[in-house]
Amino acid sequence: EIVMTQSPATLSVSPGERATLSCRASQSVSSHLAWYQQKPGQAPRLLIYGASTRATGIPARFSGSGSGTEFTLTISSLQSEDFAVYYCQQYNNWPLTFGGGTKVEIK
Amino acid sequence: QVQLQESGPGLVTPSETLSLTCTVSGSSISYYYWSWIRQPPGKGLEWIGYVYYTGSTKYNPSLKSRVTISVDTSKNQFSLKLSSVTAADTAVYFCASLFTMMDSFDSWGQGTLVTVSS
Numbered sequence: 001e002i003v004m005t006q007s008p009a010t011l012s013v014s015p016g017e018r019a020t021l022s023c024r025a026s027q028s029v030s031s032h033l034a035w036y037q038q039k040p041g042q043a044p045r046l047l048i049y050g051a052s053t054r055a056t057g058i059p060a061r062f063s064g065s066g067s068g069t070e071f072t073l074t075i076s077s078l079q080s081e082d083f084a085v086y087y088c089q090q091y092n093n094w095p096l097t098f099g100g101g102t103k104v105e106i107k
Numbered sequence: 108q109v110q111l112q113e114s115g116p117g118l119v120t121p122s123e124t125l126s127l128t129c130t131v132s133g134s135s136i137s138y139y140y141w142s143w144i145r146q147p148p149g150k151g152l153e154w155i156g157y158v159y160y161t162g163s164t165k166y167n168p169s170l171k172s173r174v175t176i177s178v179d180t181s182k183n184q185f186s187l188k189l190s191s192v193t194a195a196d197t198a199v200y201f202c203a204s205l206f207t208m209m210d211s212f213d214s215w216g217q218g219t220l221v222t223v224s225s
Contacts, residue, residue, distance in 0.1 A: 043217055046211055046212060095169070
């Protein structure tokens with residue numbers, strides 16, 4: 001099983017600032033990496049797939065990069081609605097696995 | 108736009124079988140792969156397995172001995188059965204769609220909390 005490790009566990013950021021979230025895979029997942037946003041009481045929402053392709057309707061302030069084992073989600077200028085938990089997920093190997101999440105909170 | 112809605116009992120007795128159904132609207136169930144994912148309270152996400160409209164399935168090895176996912180094309184629904192449940196199976200259960208068998212999850216249901224308790 002591929003283990004996905006996200007860091008940091010919590011990120012404190014002021015509105016308007018940039019947020020950089022990391023996701024590391026225990027072995028290469030090529031570009032088969034997705035990012036999700038989850039707000040309290042809601043289902044996760046797909047933000048990024050293929051490591052860097054924004055899903056339909058996702059604002060351009062969200063960007064993904066990386067390949068192999070190291071990936072980054074960047075939110076260029078945090079808006080109030082962006083404070084949430086973010087998960088990465090690999091779909092290169094069975095079973096499909098998620099990272100433990102990064103909580104982005106208001107500083 | 109695919110819409111998914113989970114339904115089923117919110118409380119299950121230990122050692123019994125958890126049963127949930129996901130109703131798909133906005134798309135034929137023949138067009139995607141369909142998955143179950145769960146999230147224990149305050150914790151992360153765990154993929155349970157998927158089903159295709161043909162009935163083909165794949166499960167997470169950690170749950171494989173207890174899980175059955177099936178599809179009913181006539182009702183545009185798919186279902187989850189998890190046997191011999193314990194308190195560790197208490198979670199919010201989500202159904203979700205995938206465009207291919209190994210993919211990201213592009214549409215999700217709202218989730219349903221299932222508590223295992225006597």
